Amino acid sequence: MSSPYALPSVTNRHEDSALVRAYRGMRPEKTPIWFMRQAGRSLPEYRDLRVGTDMLDACLTPELASEITLQPVRRHHVDAAIFFSDIVIPVRLAGVDVTIVAGRGPVLASPVRTAADVAALPPLDPEALAPVRDAVTMTVAQLGATPLIGFAGAPYTLASYLVEGGPSKEQLRTRALMHSDPETWSALLRWCSEITGAFLAAQIGAGASAGQLFDSWAGSLSLADYTEHVARHSAAAIAPAKALGVPIVHFGIGTGELLGAMHGIGADVMGVDWRLPLDEASRRLGDTVPLQGNIDPALLTAPWPVIEAHVRDVLARGLAAPAHVVNLGHGVPPDTDPDVLTRIVEFVHAHA
Numbered sequence: 454m455s456s457p458y459a460l461p462s463v464t465n466r467h468e469d470s471a472l473v474r475a476y477r478g479m480r481p482e483k484t485p486i487w488f489m490r491q492a493g494r495s496l497p498e499y500r501d502l503r504v505g506t507d508m509l510d511a512c513l514t515p516e517l518a519s520e521i522t523l524q525p526v527r528r529h530h531v532d533a534a535i536f537f538s539d540i541v542i543p544v545r546l547a548g549v550d551v552t553i554v555a556g557r558g559p560v561l562a563s564p565v566r567t568a569a570d571v572a573a574l575p576p577l578d579p580e581a582l583a584p585v586r587d588a589v590t591m592t593v594a595q596l597g598a599t600p601l602i603g604f605a606g607a608p609y610t611l612a613s614y615l616v617e618g619g620p621s622k623e624q625l626r627t628r629a630l631m632h633s634d635p636e637t638w639s640a641l642l643r644w645c646s647e648i649t650g651a652f653l654a655a656q657i658g659a660g661a662s663a664g665q666l667f668d669s670w671a672g673s674l675s676l677a678d679y680t681e682h683v684a685r686h687s688a689a690a691i692a693p694a695k696a697l698g699v700p701i702v703h704f705g706i707g708t709g710e711l712l713g714a715m716h717g718i719g720a721d722v723m724g725v726d727w728r729l730p731l732d733e734a735s736r737r738l739g740d741t742v743p744l745q746g747n748i749d750p751a752l753l754t755a756p757w758p759v760i761e762a763h764v765r766d767v768l769a770r771g772l773a774a775p776a777h778v779v780n781l782g783h784g785v786p787p788d789t790d791p792d793v794l795t796r797i798v799e800f801v802h803a804h805a
């Protein structure tokens with residue numbers, strides 16, 4: 454099947470790698486491991502590279518984005534790279550004024566709250582994604598046997614930044630819009646789904662071997678609201694990437710009650726945060742779905758024996774699922790000692 458996103462030069466999707474085999478539901482000899490937010494502020498080499506460069510500019514400079522993506526792979530010997538970018542990159546590339554404020558997150562110059570605001574959202578020109586494609590091509594060429602994971606924000610999480618105008622605790626305005634003006638809501642989520650789906654597919658088309666859809670804030674939704682107002686837009690967002698044949702991971706925070714519905718959008722693998730033990734997560738999915746997770750990031754500053762006991766427990770509970778990729782339950786906290794992450798990788802790889 455031909456896809457507008459496929460590049461003819463991509464020949465290796467790393468189907469034999471431990472990561473992709475686990476994502477396909479096979480159990481590789483060694484349990485694969487990578488960390489959400491492994492590229493970033495916990496690494497001194499990242500902080501050095503970023504001096505004087507704005508966050509979104511760094512994401513859109515292919516040489517920089519590629520080098521930052523490679524840093525944690527060199528240092529920790531993780532089983533995957535995750536593309537250094539941000540969920541709001543497609544919003545910026547569509548021409549919406551968004552910046553990342555240090556210590557806070559994405560902030561919009563004008564929040565999107567009315568039918569007129571939504572109607573004025575510009576389409577994303579596929580040509581604008583060139584820096585993303587270039588960075589991925591460059592990165593894949595240097596990664597060799599290590600697969601690259603592409604990612605995107607899910608329409609709900611993306612919409613929450615657009616409506617709130619920045620980070621928020623409970624996405625109150627967002628959920629209010631969903632209920633008070635379902636038509637505007639649908640139009641907004643369709644726009645988010647189109648741009649974020651194109652962003653994800655651009656990464657896969659340029660050579661990433663798997664994709665992860667982050668619906669970080671979906672945990673603020675009831676199951677009924679998720680099912681009625683969100684799920685179909687997330688399904689549409691992953692469709693172009695899925696058409697390229699790669700496995701898709703779906704992840705959110707505090708989404709234990711939504712696991713089945715989130716899997717139901719067409720995800721192959723479910724990411725689990727630290728709240729739900731993996732054996733219970735697996736049970737909720739009928740013990741048929743590969744899982745990713747779920748070391749508690751809060752434990753990264755604990756004494757090593759405490760961390761080791763926790764990682765052992767995560768590995769043991771992960772045996773309930775058809776396959777398991779070790780990760781954190783959310784991103785690496787910025788004050789994490791990188792040596793602790795390296796030690797966890799060594800421990801998981803030694804633990805047959």
Ligand code: 1CP
Pocket residue numbers: 488489490491492493494508535536537538539540541553555556557558559604606610619620621667669784
């Ligand atoms: O200057 C800096 O270093 C800013 C910090 C930072 C970084 C390193 C931001 C701002 N984004 C990123 C990169 C990033 N964002 C990656 C890189 C790859 C890796 O994992 O190594 C990824 C996957 C993201 C995805 C992302 N951005 C998500 C989904 C994942 C999650 O953490 O839940 C979300 C919600 C965002 C928005 C965002 N961007 C940045 C921040 C601080 C936030 C969160 C703000 C909030 O709490 O609402």
